[in-house]
Amino acid sequence: MTYNLNALLERAKETAEKAYAPYSGYRVGSALLCKDGSIFTGCNIENSSYSLTLCAERVALFKAVSEGQREFVALAIYVDSDKLFPPCGACRQVISEFADDLRIVYASRLETIESTISELLPGAFRL
Numbered sequence: 626m627t628y629n630l631n632a633l634l635e636r637a638k639e640t641a642e643k644a645y646a647p648y649s650g651y652r653v654g655s656a657l658l659c660k661d662g663s664i665f666t667g668c669n670i671e672n673s674s675y676s677l678t679l680c681a682e683r684v685a686l687f688k689a690v691s692e693g694q695r696e697f698v699a700l701a702i703y704v705d706s707d708k709l710f711p712p713c714g715a716c717r718q719v720i721s722e723f724a725d726d727l728r729i730v731y732a733s734r735l736e737t738i739e740s741t742i743s744e745l746l747p748g749a750f751r752l
């Protein structure tokens with residue numbers, strides 16, 4: 626499947642504007658491309674009970690799965706910050722449930738890195 630990773634990252638960037646992040650100030654957006662060409666987006670949603678916060682990646686993935694999607698091609702993540710961070714460990718585990726070789730691009734205002742879920746989470750837990 627041919628697709629434009631920059632366009633996917635642009636969707637993630639737009640979605641970061643919707644983040645609810647009054648506690649950390651990190652506005653994160655994600656865009657997940659499904660095998661059928663559809664795209665699901667997500668932003669981080671924080672809570673005053675901090676541990677209930679949801680990451681942008683899991684919001685996009687859960688939206689997609691709850692709409693019947695099971696096969697994914699690429700995930701773009703954007704953080705509206707100079708600081709770049711890769712997806713957290715919890716999100717890596719959740720992503721790896723659905724894809725062994727998902728392409729992942731993560732970016733900040735200053736930097737973009739391309740990777741795959743197997744590179745980011747070798748030896749993922751599987752039942």
Ligand code: THU
Nearest residue numbers: 649651653669671680681712713
């Ligand atoms: N966050 C994400 O959205 N994705 C990640 O992979 C790591 C962290 C969010 C959660 C929280 O709202 C903020 O970034 C700081 O941890």
